[in-house]
Amino acid sequence: MKRRQLMAVSSGFVAAALAGCIGNDNQGDDGSDGGADGSDGNDPAESETPDETETPADVDDEHLETLVRGTNGFAFDLYGEVVGDEPAANVFASPISATLGLSMAYAGAREDTRDQMREVLGYQLDDSLVHAGFAQLQEQFDERGADGESDAEGEQPFELSVVNSAWGQSEYPFEEGYLDTLDTHYGGGLRETDFRENAPAARADINDWVATETDDRIEDLLPEGSLTPLTRLVLVNAVYFMANWKHTFPTDATSEETFTALDGDEHAVQMMEQEQDWQYAELDGAQAVELPYVGDEVSMLVVLPPEGEFESYESSFDAETLDSLVDALERQEGTVYLPRFEFDWRVRLSKPLKALGIEDAFAQKAANFDGIADTDEDLYLHEAFHKTFVAVDESGTEAAGATAAVIGDTAVPADPFEFRANRPFLFAIRDRPTGSVLFLGRAVDPEGWR
Structure with missing residues (x-):
């Protein structure tokens, strides 16, 4: 296919996925109320009901900055937890995908469940501003992709797409206010399906939707058995990103070079090379270079x-460190050596989210999602799945993500720098105007590349 050729020749790809399930373990297989312990004792009419939809929220630049600062903080907290579980592995996450998927569930959370999610997700604004802020962020991301001009072959050298969907049990008593929030702020109008009678078919439909939205880069986001007749709601986010570098690496400069992995093993890799004026910084012994994509609004920061000292540096690598590196960037002549790499990654997020403090949401008897539906069932998050893919070559980067919550210039220095990534490195793909971290990863082991 011509599109596949464009990807192979001129771009790389990043993908991310998060999934979750809201269910009731006290029900029979037919979906009726098991009646063992009843509900969790919370009357939806008496629970806290944040007013997200009745009063329009005006989001200004200060609100958006506050929202991004909080969600970037969550991004690094989550990254630290998943890396702790896979200390020697390549990792690539889409924080914005995870955040949006969880935010859709947060819209229906109440009392302690809501408070825990709010604290961990880094929300510092009123709920109405949180949801309106995410809607504005998504609009801005969509504009990045819409502004791209086609090349001589009619292909777009820059694409960024962020979409959501909600899949709910047909004839289930979902709260109108909750559905309005999903539709108004997340563009995720309810898609009715029948988990009770045919959960495997629902899983296939959701996975097909994710694959379509990510250009087939994310397949089987929801693994076999992830949905059951007890599933009531699946909330999905998909992020797709494909962009050419503003300064493409010449293919004839790529050569074989040795990369020393985190465990000390040496691997032969294809090392790209380019001399250019870059945004570059050295801070606390680390080097950072910013590689802009076409349009200059999104870039990859390689650290x-x-x-x-990779592990000790990474352990303290947080949003504040990232901001300090970005602030220290200055235009400087230098040569960047960066390996071609491609890998995918998947993780179940319930464990790291619980470790961060979102505990009640995953506990059947403690969870309170009374804002989602008027029901005696104990709705809770069953699991959250996240899957990603990244590919980087001489032409650029391609990225995609999916989440389902089941439920200026400075003077040029005299001495050019050399940035040679022949050992483990960190990288983040950022939306420059907002500062949002779209993707965050580590490349530490070429044996896991392809």
Whole structure:
């Protein structure tokens, strides 16, 4: 296919996925109320009901900055937890995908469940502003993709798409206010399906939707058995990103070079090379270089920790560190050596989210999602799945993500720098105007690349 050729020749790809399930373990297989313990004792009419939809929220730049600062903080907290579980593995996450998927569930959370989610997700604004803020962020991301001009072959060298969907049990008593919030702020109008009678078919439909939205880069987001007759709601986010570098790496400069993995093993990799004026910084012994994509609104920041100190540097790598590196960037002549790499990654997020403090949402008897539906069932988050893919080559980067919650210039220095990523490095794909971290990862082991 011509599109596949464009990807292979001129771009890379990033994908991310998060999934979750809201269910009731006290029900029979036919979906009726098991009646063992009843509901959790919370009367929806008496629970806290944030007013997200009745009063329009005006989101200004200060609100958006506050929202992004909080969600970027969550991004690094989550990254730290998942890396702790896979200390020697390549990792690539889409924080914005995870955040949006969880935010749709948060819209229906009440009392302690809501408070825990709010604290961990870094929300500092009123709920109406949180949801309106995410709607505005998504609009801005969509504009990035819409502004791209086609090349001589009619292909777009820059694409960024962020979409949501909600899949709910047909004839289930969902709260109108909750559905209005999903539709108004997340563009995720309810798609009715029948988990009770045919959960496997519902899973296939959701996975097909994700694959379509990510250009087939994210397949089987929801694994076999992830949905059951007890599933009531699946909330999905999909992020797709494909962009050419503003300064493409010449293919004839790529050569074989040795990359020393985190475990000390040496691997032969294809090392790209380009001399250019870059935004570059050295801070606390680490090197950072910003590689802009076409349009200059999104970029990849590659961070090379001090040699021999990758793990200690990464353990303290947070949103504040990222901001400090970005603030320190200055235009400087230099040569960047970056390996071609491609890998996918998947994780179940319930464990790291619980470790961060979102505990009640995953506990059947403690969870309170009374804002989602008027029901005696104990709705809770069953699991959250996240899956990603990234590919980087001489032409650029391609990225895609899916989430389902079941439920200026400075003077040029005299000495050019050399940035040689022949050992483990960190990288983040950022939306420059808002500062949002779209993707965050580590490349530490070429054995896991392809």
